[in-house]
Amino acid sequence: MKTGDVPQDREQSFYSGHQRACYAVDEQGRYVVVGSLGWEPENIVNGQANDAVRAEIAVALGRARRGETSTLAYHMARRQMDSSMLAAYSGTWRLRVWWHLRPQVFCRLPDKVLQRYAEALQLPLAELRLLPAEDDCERL
Amino acid sequence: MSGFEHRHAGHCESGTVAALLRHQGLDLSEPMVFGIGGGLFFLHLPWLRMGGIPLTSYRDAPRAIIKNIGKRFGIRWTQHRYRDPASGMRALNAFVDSGRPVGVQTSVYWLPYFPVEMRFHFNGHNLVVYGREGADYLISDPMAEMPVTCAAEDLQRARFAKGVFAPRGLTYYPEGVPRDPDIRPAVRDAIRATARRMVDMPVPMFGTRGIGWLARRLERWPEKLGAEKARKWVGSIVRMQEEIGTGGAGFRFIYAAFLQEAGDLLNNAALRECAIELTATGDRWRDFAVQGAQLVKNKRDDSEVYAKLATILRECADREQEIFTRLKTAV
Numbered sequence: 119m120k121t122g123d124v125p126q127d128r129e130q131s132f133y134s135g136h137q138r139a140c141y142a143v144d145e146q147g148r149y150v151v152v153g154s155l156g157w158e159p160e161n162i163v164n165g166q167a168n169d170a171v172r173a174e175i176a177v178a179l180g181r182a183r184r185g186e187t188s189t190l191a192y193h194m195a196r197r198q199m200d201s202s203m204l205a206a207y208s209g210t211w212r213l214r215v216w217w218h219l220r221p222q223v224f225c226r227l228p229d230k231v232l233q234r235y236a237e238a239l240q241l242p243l244a245e246l247r248l249l250p251a252e253d254d255c256e257r258l
Numbered sequence: 259m260s261g262f263e264h265r266h267a268g269h270c271e272s273g274t275v276a277a278l279l280r281h282q283g284l285d286l287s288e289p290m291v292f293g294i295g296g297g298l299f300f301l302h303l304p305w306l307r308m309g310g311i312p313l314t315s316y317r318d319a320p321r322a323i324i325k326n327i328g329k330r331f332g333i334r335w336t337q338h339r340y341r342d343p344a345s346g347m348r349a350l351n352a353f354v355d356s357g358r359p360v361g362v363q364t365s366v367y368w369l370p371y372f373p374v375e376m377r378f379h380f381n382g383h384n385l386v387v388y389g390r391e392g393a394d395y396l397i398s399d400p401m402a403e404m405p406v407t408c409a410a411e412d413l414q415r416a417r418f419a420k421g422v423f424a425p426r427g428l429t430y431y432p433e434g435v436p437r438d439p440d441i442r443p444a445v446r447d448a449i450r451a452t453a454r455r456m457v458d459m460p461v462p463m464f465g466t467r468g469i470g471w472l473a474r475r476l477e478r479w480p481e482k483l484g485a486e487k488a489r490k491w492v493g494s495i496v497r498m499q500e501e502i503g504t505g506g507a508g509f510r511f512i513y514a515a516f517l518q519e520a521g522d523l524l525n526n527a528a529l530r531e532c533a534i535e536l537t538a539t540g541d542r543w544r545d546f547a548v549q550g551a552q553l554v555k556n557k558r559d560d561s562e563v564y565a566k567l568a569t570i571l572r573e574c575a576d577r578e579q580e581i582f583t584r585l586k587t588a589v
């Protein structure tokens with residue numbers, strides 16, 4: 119890649135104004151570092167990965183709204199976590215998290231247990247029991 | 259807390275190691291550190307999945323550069339991990355308050371200065387903490403153009419992230435660096451080792467054979483996985499190649515920069531030629547990224563596109579086979 123070819127695709131770039139260091143060859147054939155503001159192919163695949171996250175959150179939200187899972191499942195998805203990661207963050211077992219994803223179990227959990235999830239997910243405890251009014255599929 | 263020189267880098271680990279060594283008086287470029295650290299590689303492991311997607315990597319395992327730099331220069335790294343986050347932060351404070359910048363392993367998910375759309379649960383990030391200002395830490399993150407700051411609680415969370423490859427608060431710094439070392443033996447040793455790993459691995463998943471292996475498998479993805487999943491897998495390869503801090507073309511450009519510098523250092527024409535060749539191969543990898551991303555965008559599901567992608571991969575495999583075979587004996 120020549121220095122002049124280092125992409126500067128600002129449009130829809132997820133770098134949000136930051137630059138990425140790219141190695142490219144200058145006029146004399148020497149390698150130098152050139153900042154890139156974005157590259158379309160990169161923006162496309164990053165968009166794909168972020169769409170996948172949003173889709174997972176949407177699924178989790180739908181299931182929680184229908185009462186198929188507890189609200190915890192939605193908040194877990196917003197943090198891009200699965201049950202084993204949430205278990206690691208809250209210092210418990212995966213099977214226990216899985217058990218708490220059932221609405222009828224979750225609604226009877228004491229605050230002491232909820233507090234651990236609140237800390238793991240970096241959320242206020244009260245929010246754990248709630249779902250957003252709108253269809254919010256953005257990550258935290 | 260001034261006096262720490264920040265440089266924008268292509269890759270977090272080589273950038274962090276280069277910055278720490280430079281601070282102690284051993285001034286090597288990032289490509290030099292990447293090359294001597296034996297950073298370049300290729301592997302594709304279908305059964306090792308993250309988020310259901312097989313692992314494709316263009317480099318050696320995380321921390322390999324730290325280890326290899328230590329080995330080839332006889333530098334000892336002081337490394338600490340901590341069970342308790344609070345004591346990990348106290349230890350970090352003690353380091354920076356005594357004027358010692360330290361390398362720190364973190365997750366990128368909890369670092370607030372990263373763009374939101376890049377914050378995934380990836381625990382293999384490296385950065386330098388070089389000071390404190392009030393409740394904030396002064397950070398030289400090689401991925402950023404400028405030094406950044408980060409609140410103590412965010413940094414603590416990032417250092418004590420959980421899950422795959424959990425950093426457990428790792429801090430590291432070199433115990434001392436050699437004065438004006440002769441780096442030529444290290445360069446020769448590193449080039450031979452990387453070349454051997456690229457072409458002589460007796461298993462199909464690694465090195466240049468791994469690239470051809472990926473090509474064969476990728477061709478079958480649309481029928482095996484269905485259109486959508488196949489596109490997702492192709493997208494993930496492109497991300498590993500371009501998005502996750504590689505300096506472009508899955509570390510091929512940064513390694514070519516290393517070969518160029520090594521060619522001048524050793525006055526070796528073969529190395530310079532290999533640098534040019536690897537740059538051209540990197541351009542083909544960029545073509546792969548362009549075509550792969552187009553597939554993701556257009557959602558056209560003909561197998562022709564996959565055949566085309568596989569053709570580019572095979573070409574990259576052949577070219578790298580030639581380059582690294584030559585490099586085995588060039589130094």
